[in-house]
Amino acid sequence: MSRSQAERVIQILISELVEACAQRGQSVSETLVTFMVKSVVLHPANGFTVDCTLSSQDVQRLKQLCLDKLKEENGPGLDTIKMQLYFDTNYTSRREFLEEIHQVLESKLIGVSREITDSRARSREDFQALYHQIITYILLQSGIGSPTDFSCVQDTSAALQSVLPLNELGAFLVLLKKDKEQQLRELTMIVTGIRLFSEASKQEDELLSIHKLSTSWNMSWPGSDSSPVLNVMDE
Structure with missing residues (x-):
């Protein structure tokens, strides 16, 4: 039995099952029956072999x-199915x-991206406005931070300055539109990476400070060899 023949047999079986259920007053969808057939065939206890041809x-x-x-x-059993x-x-x-979220985000950012890539900045104020865009x-x-959060804007600006300083924005403007779009994506990844690394470093420093404080506290706690309390008591 070829693959197409096997599929036809299964399809006929599904139709017969739907009809048999309907005859006894039970309404079942073809999708449910298909899923049931698949479940029964794949269950090891039923003894069916997927790779072998089904006899009548x-x-x-x-x-x-x-x-x-x-x-x-x-x-x-049926409820589980x-x-x-x-x-x-x-x-x-x-x-x-994630792809759906990305598509929604891209559609919302089309306007912002277009304003940046179509910019014809000339004055210092224009360049500053473009940089802020x-x-x-x-x-x-x-998706990390908000444009209305001054701290996030400041961190992002500092990271961007290390990659694309404001005084080099002119080189960005002379690029082709598609190249500008590509560079925007690359800048986003680089700047975000810098911010994440910076944040992780801050947390590591904080943990180190906490560890030092904890060690210092333990050293001064009764029971420690260098405890000043014990020294007083020993005296």
Whole structure:
């Protein structure tokens, strides 16, 4: 039996199962029946081998097993299958979820990106305004901080200055539009990386300070060899 023939047999079986359930007054979807057939075939206890051709006896046995499972309207087995089906049809993978967020974010940033790439800044004020727009874009694109948070803007500005100083913004303006868009993405990744590294370094310094304070406290606590309290007591 070829693959196409096997698929046709399974499709016929699914239709027969839906009809059999309907004849006894039980309404089931084709999707549920398909999921049930798959579940029964893959269950090791049922003795089906996925790679082997199903005989007519196998098909009849599969049909009966599925019917028995589908009869359990209030049974835990059917409820479990329904929950698995719901999860399978509604669950969004982490990758898909992040891609959706990225697409929504990109659509919202189109306007900001266009203002930056279409800028024809000439005066000092124009360059400063453009620089601030780039900072805003980086903050929105990275999702780390808000353009309305002065501290975040300050941190981002400092990180951007180390990569693209304000006085070198002219080199950015002469790029082609697509190159500007690419550089904006690269700047976002670099600046965000700098900010994350800086934040991690601060936390490490804080933990080190706490460790030193804790060590100092332990050294002065009764029971320590160098405890001043013990020295007084010994005297």
